[in-house]
Amino acid sequence: MPGAPAGRVNRVLPASLAAAGLALLLVPGFFAPEFLSEPDMANAFAGPGAVPPFGADQRGRPLLEYATQGAWVIALPSLVAALVVMALSTVGGLIACAGGRHVQTVVQIISEILGALPRLVVILVVALVLPRDGRGLLPIALTWAFLSAPGAIDEASAVAARLGGSRFVEALRAHGFSRPRIYLVHLVAFNLRPVVVRQGVETFMQVTFLEIALSYLAVVSNQSSFTHADSVQSWANLLDLGYKVVLGVHSGHALALGLGLVALVAVTAVAVTHAVRAR
Amino acid sequence: MQIALAGALATVVSTGATLAFYEESLPTSMNPLYAQSMVDNRVHELVLDRLYYHSPITNELTSNVTNQWELAEGGKAVRLTLKKGIRWHDGKGFGAKDVCFTVQAMLDEGTTSPIAQKQRAVFAGCEVEKDLVALVRFTKIFHNPRERLGFQVLPEHIFEGNTAIPPDHPFNTRPVGSGPMKGSMGRRGVAFEQVDNAHHEADIDKMILQEAQDPLVQVRTLQNNGVQGIIAVPPPYRPEVAASDELALKSYDLRSWWFVAVNPNKAYLADKRVRQALNQLINRNELRQLSIGVKPDEQNPPCEFISGPFVQSSPYYNRAVEVSPNSDKDAAFALLAQAGLKQVGGRWQYKGQPISLRIGIKAPLEIEAPDLLSQIGNQLSAGGFDRQEFKISVDEWNTKVLTGQSDDFDLLVGKWSFGLVEDVNPLFHSRSGDKGNLNIFNYNEKAVDSLLSQFNTARTDTQAQDAYHALHELLASELPYLFLWKLDTKSAWRTEVRSNTITPYYYWTVFDAWKFEP
């Protein structure tokens, strides 16, 4: 990369993009209105020029409200799920280096079984079991995180195994490093970091897509929303409005906004992955 | 480009003689004993025969399967003589044993159906006197007993005489009937095939019922001749259908009216002045305009306001009770103050506690009236009430709301549909025994019970009307419901479908006369 010394990785640009993306995803949600504005039929399907910055829906309500409400629904639970997966995969990597064979076998058996569960069914049942006032994306995101963790643990364990597992630890001990330093710095920070963070951002993206899918499925099944209050709009409502452009409805701006928001999540995820990649 | 491609595909694919239409949903069961929705009722009308029905043209009680009838056993029984030559769809003969089997199935405790449960209060038994003569016994003398014989007849031979019919019997998906069409339900739709019979000769060979999609997709498919009909067109899409020369909007009389049920068990809603205030805060004109698209000055609107539990065309509607189409905040605030509520920072409080109204709506209603829930919420919020909004699935509505177990809600938005007999007793009578079994919030008012009893015991139409007129007036004051409107249901059919008379409530009763000329 131009400007970077040979052998060094330029993290400035991806880190900046990642920070900007996270800020755009997390902060606007705090300013989301509790309820949508009053309809203004004169502005139905108005474009961004007439109703800045993103245009209006079929009732003239600003799409900005959809975007901010959707961000509020998605951002924090996705982040929490990502952190849970990262924590569990880190633990998996540590166990691969520190744990005995029996522990690893038990972890592997649990991982294989959990990993083979039909996730969406478990998610749906969890969503339906939640009491009406407790419905939200967070319990679903956490469930998804626990179901995704086996794959993350597997990968982290594989990375640790490639280092040599417990022999890696022994070798560094022989060099005089303390156990905490070996585990936290040499293992986690230097070697597990890229895979753990990548797993985390993948979970972040998956929870976002999961929320969109569940919200849309609730709409087509005439169900109460599984992931948010019924008075709140999610990004799925944007995409549902937007896809009607194929039916001749003037909602292309909604589709562009919806896909743009999804792209923002993906770009943020890619940027984070690049920012923490290994040398 | 996608529309052009879709149009090209539509011209390549020919529908032949198959009439396809969209229904609101797939039926839950093809067995009338397990009907749970209007879709079920309509489908059963095609596949099975009711003993008696009201002609949609003359309104007379008539029958496709009986020749004659007479009262017996002092009026506690009816002797029915069935027509000869009627066959079930599998070719077996239709007879008195089938009528009696159906009655026995309803009486059998092993038939775990709420519909059968209700019929146990009506029927005492049935006897096969001859192959085509059945004696149906009632639990008491009824004023017009044939009105009670509106149930569909089931085939005894399919159930091998076992009168305990469970909900997971194969008949419930692949029924054998005696109606104009033989039906079979799949995962995506119901296929119907015409069957010639002594009493039916439908002109249309095949039909396909498909589950409703996004309303816009439905209308586009109809315009492209991908289907030929839509049973219920949501109001926002009717102008587009009406504008097409190839399509026709037809009225489907469902006698349905919309309401907001108010929970009088909540302390702050127990005082009727609070309910009256809520009524004053609702601007019906604005609700109607924003959710259904009807302007205030529109001539012959499909959506007519009501002030009580009947549609305006009903003989039970009390015209002396006026509707309130607009809101009156001053009047509402005065009522709330009289009831002891206080406004703090623009929000109403009861005994020092802020009031947050939990408002629910039956989820499918949001298709007919988009955003109705949020508009009601906005109006109440503008009136100083915080609110939370919820959509309620059909299952939860049937098992919790209708059985009076939804006390965690303050307001519930719903719709009732009636056939020719608008019996509102189950809605407002206090719950006891088999009375008031559709009383949403277990509303309990002696004066109302008294009027409902008067209706039950009425011997003449005038007595019945007087009782219900008084009920209308009382309910308009007590307001266990905020009465909204009657919304016309419209079907859309392509003009190739002719002579398509739509029977109120049951829809397909005179299907034999329908013609399809593609």
Next chain:
Amino acid sequence: MSARWLRPAVRLGAALVLPFVVPGLITGLIWALPGDPASIICPPELCSGTEALAERWNLDKGPWHFFSSWVSGALTGDFGNSWRLQQGIPVAELLEESIPTTAALVSLGLLLLILGATGAATRWLPAKLDPVLQAVGLVPAVVMAMSAAAALTIGYGVEQYSDQANLLRLGLGALALGLADAALSGTVTGVRGLMESERRQRYVQMAILRGEGTLSNALPNTLPALAGQMRARTLHLLSGAVVVEVVLQINGLGDLLWGGTLAQDFGVVLAASFGFAVLSAALLLLQALVEIGTELHVRRSPGGVVA
């Protein structure tokens, strides 16, 4: 047991128990659902037969009784009748229709991923295309499926469930599964990263100097990791198939599972999750066999070498 055989052994064991553990876990979860199927059909307030219905469906003595009754029936191929989704239809009949459909859908989607993986491994697919694939992968599967469903419905109308339309539906569903949610782009970049990293290993460089092929040396060592990646991708496709099947109205296992759960048709839910578990177990088995085969191949003594 030697460590290298532990992993495949665990996978083999898991593959055997999965078809019963998964329905068991699902039983525990659906038991927590509010209400029960008997009360939905025959609410106690409106109907006196609720208890009889619960007894008929083995719902009256707790989840273990229900599950053990179901297992004893399932072992003889009797999954009972559907209670609500398709009242009275044998669940086995629904499974017979659904399993091949889902298998076809996921296989077609997987074919796309395998083509992408092969292209990335052999470098036939240039790295310059990765941003294009990533951009396409940004579109959620639900959006692709929604657009495809609308076009099919409007285009085919009443014939939308004809054989021709169903084939097209399957193809569009597979495309949505394979392209959307970064499935293909993730596979391509993952495999490319793995293979490039392996190519840089010294033994591969030495093999190239000896005139041997890169893939023939690198592939045996990367095969277990590749198999693991593809299995994870396949599971992801299986999960995504639920959404695609519901939106595109494909009569597969995912659609059955979704409808059954919403309707609390426990027999259908358990049978469908059994079907998913069988597919997952098959994948586990395949991965275990690949690992075992690779281990045997890697440790095979070449001919002519004196031990």
